[in-house]
Amino acid sequence: MDRSPVIVTDGLTKHYGRVAALDGLSVQVRQGEVFGLLGPNGSGKTTAIRLLLGMLRPTAGWGKVGGHDIWSESLEVRRGVSYLPGEIRMYQSMTGIQMLRLLCDLRDGVGLDRAVGIAERVMGLDLRRKIRTFSTGMKQKLALSQAFADPVDMLILDEPTSALDPSARGLVLDLVRDARSFGQTVIFSGHVLSEVEQVADRVAIMRKGRLMHLEEMSERRRLRMLLLRFQDDARVAIPRELELTARDSTNGALLFEHRGALQPLLAWLASAPVADVAIGTEDLQSLYDRFHGANAQFEENGA
Amino acid sequence: MRGFLALVAKQVHESRWMLGMSAAALFGLGWLFVFVTSLNELEILKMLASEEGDSRMRWMRSLGVAESPSSVSIMMAFWNHPFILLLLSMWAIGRGSAAVAAEVERGTMDLVLSRPVSRTAYLATHVGVALFGLVMLGGALMLGAAVGVHYNVLQQPPGIVSLFQPAVNLMALGLPIYGYTLLASACDHVRWRPNSIGSALTLGGFIAYVVSMIPVLENKSWRPYLEKVSIFKAYNPVELVTTGESLSRNVGILSGVGLGCIVVAFVIFARRDLPTNS
Numbered sequence: 001m002d003r004s005p006v007i008v009t010d011g012l013t014k015h016y017g018r019v020a021a022l023d024g025l026s027v028q029v030r031q032g033e034v035f036g037l038l039g040p041n042g043s044g045k046t047t048a049i050r051l052l053l054g055m056l057r058p059t060a061g062w063g064k065v066g067g068h069d070i071w072s073e074s075l076e077v078r079r080g081v082s083y084l085p086g087e088i089r090m091y092q093s094m095t096g097i098q099m100l101r102l103l104c105d106l107r108d109g110v111g112l113d114r115a116v117g118i119a120e121r122v123m124g125l126d127l128r129r130k131i132r133t134f135s136t137g138m139k140q141k142l143a144l145s146q147a148f149a150d151p152v153d154m155l156i157l158d159e160p161t162s163a164l165d166p167s168a169r170g171l172v173l174d175l176v177r178d179a180r181s182f183g184q185t186v187i188f189s190g191h192v193l194s195e196v197e198q199v200a201d202r203v204a205i206m207r208k209g210r211l212m213h214l215e216e217m218s219e220r221r222r223l224r225m226l227l228l229r230f231q232d233d234a235r236v237a238i239p240r241e242l243e244l245t246a247r248d249s250t251n252g253a254l255l256f257e258h259r260g261a262l263q264p265l266l267a268w269l270a271s272a273p274v275a276d277v278a279i280g281t282e283d284l285q286s287l288y289d290r291f292h293g294a295n296a297q298f299e300e301n302g303a
Numbered sequence: 304m305r306g307f308l309a310l311v312a313k314q315v316h317e318s319r320w321m322l323g324m325s326a327a328a329l330f331g332l333g334w335l336f337v338f339v340t341s342l343n344e345l346e347i348l349k350m351l352a353s354e355e356g357d358s359r360m361r362w363m364r365s366l367g368v369a370e371s372p373s374s375v376s377i378m379m380a381f382w383n384h385p386f387i388l389l390l391l392s393m394w395a396i397g398r399g400s401a402a403v404a405a406e407v408e409r410g411t412m413d414l415v416l417s418r419p420v421s422r423t424a425y426l427a428t429h430v431g432v433a434l435f436g437l438v439m440l441g442g443a444l445m446l447g448a449a450v451g452v453h454y455n456v457l458q459q460p461p462g463i464v465s466l467f468q469p470a471v472n473l474m475a476l477g478l479p480i481y482g483y484t485l486l487a488s489a490c491d492h493v494r495w496r497p498n499s500i501g502s503a504l505t506l507g508g509f510i511a512y513v514v515s516m517i518p519v520l521e522n523k524s525w526r527p528y529l530e531k532v533s534i535f536k537a538y539n540p541v542e543l544v545t546t547g548e549s550l551s552r553n554v555g556i557l558s559g560v561g562l563g564c565i566v567v568a569f570v571i572f573a574r575r576d577l578p579t580n581s
Binding site: 050053056057078085089090093105109 | 420
């Protein structure tokens with residue numbers, strides 16, 4: 001399905017003195033997709049999100065959300081976006097229901113019934129209690145209830161499951177899937193790769209303020225990893241039409257990525273002087289480790 | 304509009320105890336100073352008429368209390384009491400630092416400004432509630448004095464109209480204190496710094512004013528400069544009830560400084576980065 005981009009950035013940069021918190025981010029997020037944003041602390045995820053919401057002023061580059069400039073038309077941007085901060089801080093003296101009412105009033109009073117419904121029935125919160133009596137996870141549930149209740153086109157969730165128990169994490173992933181089915185665009189920033197893998201349509205991996213890798217998850221799910229060892233370590237020419245891409249070579253074993261059709265590959269394997277073969281998949285962790293693992297290999301120039 | 308009103312309600316809710324207790328204290332002080340005036344009026348008049356008198360009389364003369372003062376001008380000498388100035392300053396500094404720096408520090412700014420609320424509207428709610436508080440505080444002092452006049456015997460009981468001008472002058476005194484604290488707050492991300500800046504400027508101004516009034520320093524060349532740098536020079540309730548001429552000048556100076564700082568705070572806040580609290 002060809003979907004138009006709702007978030008577009010070009011060379012988006014934020015410097016603090018000599019430190020580049022975000023360096024030349026150019027990306028497009030399409031309408032109705034779940035866009036996973038991955039990277040360790042300090043990789044620029046939160047800076048990118050805060051730039052999109054107009055909380056930070058770009059040092060260079062530009063961005064548009066829903067066709068509105070992220071800095072000069074920030075108010076219009078925020079009309080169409082609901083944001084869940086990474087660290088939830090609320091007014092401690094308010095009760096849960098007062099907090100939801102305030103947040104709804106700041107959006108012209110819409111979405112309160114839905115927010116209360118999600119908070120009470122899905123998240124199991126007692127909204128009569130003061131926020132100061134809530135645990136961190138309960139505060140996160142309250143903020144999530146509000147975010148998913150807002151009648152907006154886009155959700156920006158910064159580590160939405162960081163303080164939640166496993167069952168609540170599952171609920172959040174279900175709500176993200178629901179949001180996508182309603183046509184909402186979701187930016188899902190997180191550290192738990194398995195969660196991002198479950199819900200994301202595309203993932204972006206960031207490192208030191210730069211976008212290092214961008215990939216369609218459907219492509220990743222089609223990806224096969226092929227480990228081959230040829231007889232007598234023979235040097236065999238690989239036909240180009242097989243769409244095999246060499247990744248690594250260790251002690252005569254060759255590691256390939258395969259994204260093409262399966263039948264030609266199997267036919268070629270049957271005829272080639274193969275001593276040993278192993279075919280598997282690669283999870284998101286393996287991809288992530290290419291940029292952030294102990295033996296990280298990456299190009300500083302980015303994706 | 305609904306969002307704006309919701310923020311106003313939140314600010315009022317947050318500051319209700321401080322405002323309520325300060326207003327109650329000022330109401331009580333207004334009444335108390337009438338009571339003290341009624342008890343000591345004849346004695347004060349006698350001492351002011353003579354060339355002698357203790358340090359309190361010299362202080363009252365330096366504030367502009369004439370040799371044959373009216374009851375209201377004696378009352379107004381008490382309106383320079385540090386308790387009154389302290390309560391007003393606490394409100395102005397507290398609300399000024401709460402507007403931006405405190406919200407950034409505790410992380411609640413994200414909560415509000417991730418919603419469709421403009422920074423200008425957000426700050427306007429803070430400024431509106433702070434100014435409302437200044438009016439409440441000045442009004443409470445005036446009301447306390449008016450009620451006190453009703454229940455105490457004075458040689459020349461003043462009407463509420465003659466209390467109005469000093470009350471307006473007091474409200475205006477809060478404006479620059481709020482203004483420069485808000486300006487510091489609009490640039491910052493921790494609350495202690497604008498609190499310290501606001502307190503230091505206010506205390507410094509008060510000390511400068513007091514030093515400029517010390518009789519032995521009257522002929523010093525730097526004394527007029529010291530007087531001019533203090534906003535407290537533009538707060539003179541005694542003069543207002545005696546001559547009634549300086550209200551527009553005093554309020555003009557105080558409002559000019561205060562509103563100037565507030566406008567600059569709006570500009571800075573609209574253009575600054577809002578960092579996370581972590």
